[in-house]
Amino acid sequence: MKTSLTLLLFLCCAFAFAQADKDVASQVEKLRLALIDPTIANLSEVSSINLSYGHSSGKLENQAQFIEALVTGASDFATVTFENQTIKVEKDVAIVRHTLAADVLDGGKSNAIKIGVILVWQKEKGQWKLLARQAYKLP
Template identity: 55%
Template sequence: MKKVTVFILLISFTLVLKAQTNAERKVQILVEKLRLAMISGNRADLETLASKDLSYGHSGGKLEDFAAFVEALASGKSDFVSIDFVKQTLKISGRTALVRHELNAKTNDGGKPNEVHLGVLLVWQKEGKAWKLLGRQAYKLP
């Protein structure tokens, strides 16, 4: 009986780890799609990735909802020339994923070239079968 119980526990643990790894892979792919969509400003991609309940916080304190986030990038008002995410970590907790990274980017907002280096927390939530960006908060790094 003990062997059966141990076997069932081992199988259950293996299945949980496999599901966790699968979810992590899916979120990592979505983070990369978000990076590319922020550079391209592709409205359809941005709308697909983000939740309608999105709260998008900038390092200077400005907050955007779903519509403002999409419009800023799709219109070119917020213009990323390049973006790199470094030192990325990912943690899945149930139907929520927390992603932290440092964002290094070249921008051209209003025709003014600039470089930014920020810390970012992304909150992804599973809506039905799809992961959606629910929250984003950038902060200045020391």
């Protein structure tokens, strides 16, 4: 009987972690799509009001600056893919790592970039929100 309860508890926990990974992955995909087709609504939906958004250049933005840069076209992504993504969930925090490959439009010219990214997501009122992002140059 004790073994059955232990197994049941293990299976419940495994299911909960798998669901959390799936929920975070869904939010990451919403972020990817919002980078390509940004609106105030879709960027606000995935990001925390306390967002700290770091670029590979060292530039830091808060949520309002992050949204403004994308909506106004100051940051203009034609395409974005996330490669080699990993997700680690611990309670109400998730760490996502991936390589971002994108075509960025700059003055009408397309510029291909490939950078490393770490994302920190936190569950806020039942919804995963991007709390922090730091990009870095790949070797």
